[in-house]
Amino acid sequence: MCINFICKRLGLFPKRWQVVADSTAQLHFLRNPTPFIIRSFSASNQHSFTVSYLVNSCGLSPETAISASGKIHFENPKNPDSILALLRNSGCTNTHITKIVTKLPSLLLVNPEKTLLPKLDFFGSMGLSGARLASILSSEPIVLMRSLENALIPKYNFLKSLQISNEDAIKILKSSCWISCGNLERIIATNIAVMREIGVPISHISVLVARYHTICQRSDKFSENVKKVVEMGFNPLKFAFVNALQAVCQTTESTWQQKMEMYRRWGWSEDEILSAFRNRPQCMQLSEKKVTKVLDFLVNKMGWRPAVVARAPIAICLNFEKRVAPRCSVVKVLSLKGLIKKDLKLGTFLNLPEGDFLDKYVIKYQDEIPQLLDVYQGKVGFVELGFGSS
Incomplete structure (x- = not known):
């Protein structure tokens, strides 16, 4: 309750003081639109021992600490200090501890000797310690509660x-x-x-x-x-x-049939779909968006026939932006220039390690096509090279 209101009710202010007090209170409210009761509650929580400990010892933000304090409460640092000491001795850094406590604040309430230490010793006996164990614990600390x-x-x-x-x-x-x-x-x-x-x-x-x-x-x-x-x-x-x-x-039966229909729309026969699946089972787990994007590029823009792509399903499984698009663009330019055969198989160059591809298809032809590296890096398109529409 506002102190001005209390004093006025008790008659402790002269009338002219009350006017000044009222004006001052109104001005303060306008400058601080957050209701007084909410600010008082937040301030109280922010200065509680639990919140203070979570912020100062565990690295949580004030907002996260306030939220966590609704789930846990302690009035002295003895137990949580022991928990943090065990985690640090097991290889956890401050960053790891922040992640662990953020995800599982209740860990600070367990018995360090009876609950936490035996599990850390168990993981150590498995050969997990230091950074490897810390990474696992910070990723999924719930394992410490099993x-x-x-x-x-x-x-x-x-x-x-x-x-x-x-x-x-x-x-x-x-x-x-x-x-x-x-x-x-x-x-x-x-x-x-x-x-x-x-x-x-x-x-x-x-x-x-x-x-x-x-x-x-x-x-x-x-x-x-x-x-x-x-x-x-x-x-x-x-x-x-x-x-x-x-x-x-x-893959559910209905999803499987949807994937089959998707490939049929791109001109793949039943045998070609099954053959592609035998070659790369992952092709039946890809999203329609990913498959459509890759096949549109390979068939409509690069000119490979659907049957050719079906025989090299690796093309739809690899990273499109980092491997498929840049390598196919380079090979297409070389083919149009007559520097390599036109029926080069997709798997022949898509499977190559990065260095081998650059040596065989980019550096080798730099004299004939100086902009070939720019094509590979996506800086130059077919239009700039004089091949018409990109």
């Missing part, structure tokens, strides 16, 4: 039995589905048995486990998808089988 005896250790042992690396194991354990699903190991074991039965190497299976969304699929559906991939002609002994299975598992 039960060591009931979740982390048994699930970790299960993952290690599948030849999963320690780093991948930690990344997997961060996922809530791995911790919250009690029968997940049974589902995964069943799905692994399906793959082992047809000869998929354990090293390939471990990759699928690391990409846990695929291997966690309901067993009956997973078996159905494995059968589908085999019928498409993929060899279970080859790594392409794993990529194809992942693509099929992560």
Whole structure:
């Protein structure tokens, strides 16, 4: 309540003082439009011990600290200081700590000796420490709140039995589905048995486990998808089988049909679509926007026939701006100049390492076409080179 109002009610101001006080109060309000009660509340929170600690010791912004103080509260620094000391001893920098506390402020309330230290020791026993461990913890600190005896250790042992690396194991354990699903190991074991039965190497299976969304699929559906991939002609002994299975598992039937129709509109036959999928399973996971952009460029602007592109699906899977567009532009100019054969396969030059491409297709022809490097860098188009419309 405003002090002027209280004094006036108690008759402590002479009348002429009241006028001055009222005017002063009005002027102050106009200069400070935030209501008094809100400013008082904010000031109170900003100076509470919890907020002050979060700002000064953990690096949170005042706004974030105020928000976090609604979830946690402590009146002395003993416990949070111990938590921060353990994190620092494990390799966390101030930046890591800020990220961890911002995402999981309740970590400052756990028992440092009973809850946090055993988990940090556990991760250390896995060979994770220093910057690697700090990066993982700051990315997903919720792993520090999982039960060591009931979740982390048994699930970790299960993952290690599948030849999963320690780093991948930690990344997997961060996922809530791995911790919250009690029968997940049974589902995964069943799905692994399906793959082992047809000869998929354990090293390939471990990759699928690391990409846990695929291997966690309901067993009956997973078996159905494995059968589908085999019928498409993929060899279970080859790594392409794993990529194809992942693509099929992560694509619904309706989405699959939409992708098929999209490629048909670009003139691809059923066999060409399937052949492209066998070559690059990723092509059935790309967005229609990405595919349309690349095929419009290759077919309508560069002049490659749809069937030619279908035989080199790598062209729609690579980064368009950084690799496909600049390399195809250079090759098109060289072809129009008659310096290379016109039917050069897309995969021939798109697969080359950067240095090899520059040596073979740019530097080699700099004398004949001085602006070729500018074409590669997107600084010069076909119009400037006298080839008509770009």
